[in-house]
Amino acid sequence: GNPVPAACSKRYPEGIKWKFLEHKGPVFAPPYEPLPENVKFYYDGKVMKLSTKAEEVATFFAKMLDHEYTTKEIFRKNFFKDWRKEMTSEEKSTITNLSKCDFTHMSQYFKAQSEARKQMSKEEKQKIKEENERLLKEYGYCVMDNHKERIANFKIEPPGLFRGRGNHPKMGMLKRRIMPEDIIINCSKDSKIPPPPPGHKWKEVRHDNKVTWLVSWTENIQGSIKYIMLNPSSRIKGEKDWQKYETARRLKKCVDKIRNQYREDWKSKEMKVRQRAVALYFIDKLALRAGNEKEEGETADTVGCCSLRVEHIKLHPELDGQEYVVEFDFLGKDSIRYYNKVPVEKRVFKNLQLFMENKQPEDDLFDRLNTSILNKHLQDLMEGLTAKVFRTYNASITLQQQLKELTNPDDNIPAKILSYNRANRAVAILCNHQRAPPKTFEKSMMNLQSKIDAKKEQLADARRELKSAKADAKVRRDEKSKKTVESKKKAVQRIEEQLMKLEVQATDREENKQIALGTSKLNYLDPRISVAWCKKWGIPIEKIYNKTQREKFAWAIDMAEEDYEF
Numbered sequence: 002g003n004p005v006p007a008a009c010s011k012r013y014p015e016g017i018k019w020k021f022l023e024h025k026g027p028v029f030a031p032p033y034e035p036l037p038e039n040v041k042f043y044y045d046g047k048v049m050k051l052s053t054k055a056e057e058v059a060t061f062f063a064k065m066l067d068h069e070y071t072t073k074e075i076f077r078k079n080f081f082k083d084w085r086k087e088m089t090s091e092e093k094s095t096i097t098n099l100s101k102c103d104f105t106h107m108s109q110y111f112k113a114q115s116e117a118r119k120q121m122s123k124e125e126k127q128k129i130k131e132e133n134e135r136l137l138k139e140y141g142y143c144v145m146d147n148h149k150e151r152i153a154n155f156k157i158e159p160p161g162l163f164r165g166r167g168n169h170p171k172m173g174m175l176k177r178r179i180m181p182e183d184i185i186i187n188c189s190k191d192s193k194i195p196p197p198p199p200g201h202k203w204k205e206v207r208h209d210n211k212v213t214w215l216v217s218w219t220e221n222i223q224g225s226i227k228y229i230m231l232n233p234s235s236r237i238k239g240e241k242d243w244q245k246y247e248t249a250r251r252l253k254k255c256v257d258k259i260r261n262q263y264r265e266d267w268k269s270k271e272m273k274v275r276q277r278a279v280a281l282y283f284i285d286k287l288a289l290r291a292g293n294e295k296e297e298g299e300t301a302d303t304v305g306c307c308s309l310r311v312e313h314i315k316l317h318p319e320l321d322g323q324e325y326v327v328e329f330d331f332l333g334k335d336s337i338r339y340y341n342k343v344p345v346e347k348r349v350f351k352n353l354q355l356f357m358e359n360k361q362p363e364d365d366l367f368d369r370l371n372t373s374i375l376n377k378h379l380q381d382l383m384e385g386l387t388a389k390v391f392r393t394y395n396a397s398i399t400l401q402q403q404l405k406e407l408t409n410p411d412d413n414i415p416a417k418i419l420s421y422n423r424a425n426r427a428v429a430i431l432c433n434h435q436r437a438p439p440k441t442f443e444k445s446m447m448n449l450q451s452k453i454d455a456k457k458e459q460l461a462d463a464r465r466e467l468k469s470a471k472a473d474a475k476v477r478r479d480e481k482s483k484k485t486v487e488s489k490k491k492a493v494q495r496i497e498e499q500l501m502k503l504e505v506q507a508t509d510r511e512e513n514k515q516i517a518l519g520t521s522k523l524n525y526l527d528p529r530i531s532v533a534w535c536k537k538w539g540i541p542i543e544k545i546y547n548k549t550q551r552e553k554f555a556w557a558i559d560m561a562e563e564d565y566e567f
């Protein structure tokens with residue numbers, strides 16, 4: 002393979018291992034409670050009593066009846082197929098057409114129930130709260146080595162219908178109820194191994210101290226493995242998080258060498274090497290994902306860098322006054338559209354033309370490449386290197402550059418925070434973290450605008466009062482009227498500050514309309530940069546991170562690192 006650049010050859014940090022792990026296992030979803038006799042299901046206009054299993058699955062559909070999903074053809078088809086599997090043979094022969102099923106009575110019953118829950122008395126609410134606290138106390142903690150740690154998600158999701166994002170081909174399928182027989186327990190040999198519920202058995206009990214999950218199972222829709230893990234605030238998670246950003250720092254040290262190498266490889270005689278080098282250029286420059294083999298085909302035709310097809314890019318020798326522009330248009334992770342027009346280096350452009358020669362739109366752009374080849378190459382370049390490390394590296398360095406560029410030392414705290422959010426937004430755009438504008442967006446903007454209008458009126462009033470107080474003081478020339486002027490001045494200042502705060506808030510919200518900041522903040526931005534920026538400008542950390550985020554980033558908040566330049 003390729004020589005490993007010296008700066009990258011430092012050993013990848015050792016995996017974290019625990020010595021002792023004890024926990025109580027998961028909390029299962031409550032069992033199904035059959036509907037009361039008076040809640041009816043109708044087929045073809047006639048009342049029909051369903052078997053318990055068929056009824057349970059029917060209630061999942063009834064609960065979603067007002068949702069657009071239940072009108073979608075794929076959803077209905079998948080649901081009906083899975084529902085029929087739960088029916089008795091008699092039910093199966095009667096219920097043959099979903100359009101003849103009438104769930105409205107069931108749906109009304111659930112709406113009434115949810116209304117009743119909202120109307121619950123204080124005592125009833127208190128009882129539920131106490132029960133939740135009891136569960137948390139019993140199941141919500143584990144002991145790992147000498148620490149008691151919070152568990153992130155100790156409750157197993159109840160069964161229901163799969164939704165998926167975008168136009169997922171599996172939407173409407175039945176997400177099965179998870180049983181103890183599906184569950185793998187991971188704990189240490191010398192701990193109290195959690196007993197399965199009476200009459201049941203665990204699938205397996207393991208003692209693997211190289212992994213940090215406590216419980217796992219395989220879900221039936223995508224066949225993916227689910228885990229119960231520690232809370233992000235736990236010591237071990239903090240260490241993993243820290244390692245991730247340390248790896249990104251190592252990349253910073255050797256990224257120049259890696260770039261020189263892939264530039265060389267654009268000229269390689271071997272097609273495979275050229276394709277790999279162009280793909281790596283995209284990952285570096287555009288923060289694309291490598292593309293996960295498992296997701297492809299299975300889900301709604303989403304692609305990553307390695308699985309791009311000819312139809313996903315257009316080549317423009319010249320576009321809008323720029324040379325060698327590549328136009329990308331494809332569905333990435335979670336069916337989020339990636340659309341971008343980027344000028345690339347001439348050699349990349351020529352290579353792309355070569356890769357596309359004599360191919361159909363549905364052919365692979367990088368036909369000699371797959372994710373395992375690419376990942377293997379990344380490992381050769383630097384231990385621990387993945388496409389995600391490039392994302393983390395670029396996101397963090399972009400945050401730092403943007404903070405330096407956007408922060409105005411003379412700004413007050415709200416304006417500085419706006420700058421921080423703008424820097425965060427630049428990263429979210431880079432990572433393609435879009436969102437649909439929230440449904441309540443227009444309304445909340447209107448509310449904010451009316452607050453601003455009211456504040457402006459208040460300010461005009463306060464200014465008028467100040468003016469007349471000044472005039473008054475000129476005439477009277479006494480101590481009392483001087484004091485009045487002072488206090489009116491202060492009032493004007495206070496209202497001005499409040500107005501400015503509201504206006505900053507409105508700008509922030511407007512700019513944030515279609516961008517999701519949370520993902521990059523939680524997963525890609527080295528928290529040490531944010532902490533150092535807050536320290537430098539005297540911004541309370543609570544203004545940047547909420548409580549959950551402060552717990553997750555406790556390791557960075559406790560660690561004072563001053564060597565950032567802003």
Ligand SMILES: *[C@@H]1O[C@H](CO)[C@@H](O)[C@H](O)[C@H]1NC(C)=O
Nearest residue numbers: 045046097098099100101102
């Ligand atoms: C199913 O029922 C609907 C509504 O009664 C009807 O319009 C449709 O033709 C039926 N489909 C089949 C395949 O029988």
Ligand SMILES: *[C@@H]1O[C@H](CO)[C@@H](O)[C@H](O)[C@H]1NC(C)=O
Nearest residue numbers: 285286287288395398399431
């Ligand atoms: C990060 O990504 C941007 C946007 O594609 C790119 O222009 C920039 O060169 C990258 N920066 C670094 C330091 O990798």
Ligand SMILES: *[C@@H]1O[C@H](CO)[C@@H](O)[C@H](O)[C@H]1NC(C)=O
Nearest residue numbers: 294369370371372373374375
């Ligand atoms: C990737 O390609 C290599 C070499 O062609 C092949 O051995 C390997 O099985 C492929 N991996 C996947 C996941 O397709």
Ligand SMILES: *[C@@H]1O[C@H](CO)[C@@H](O)[C@H](O)[C@H]1NC(C)=O
Nearest residue numbers: 518519520523547548549550
């Ligand atoms: C903190 O912000 C995240 C979004 O990044 C949100 O999901 C979470 O609910 C918030 N937590 C609290 C305690 O406000």
Ligand SMILES: CC(=O)N[C@H]1CO[C@H](CO)[C@@H](O)[C@@H]1O
Nearest residue numbers: 187207208209210212213214
């Ligand atoms: C001993 C054992 O089965 N270990 C498994 C624990 O789970 C991880 C996945 O997180 C597997 O990779 C290990 O093989």
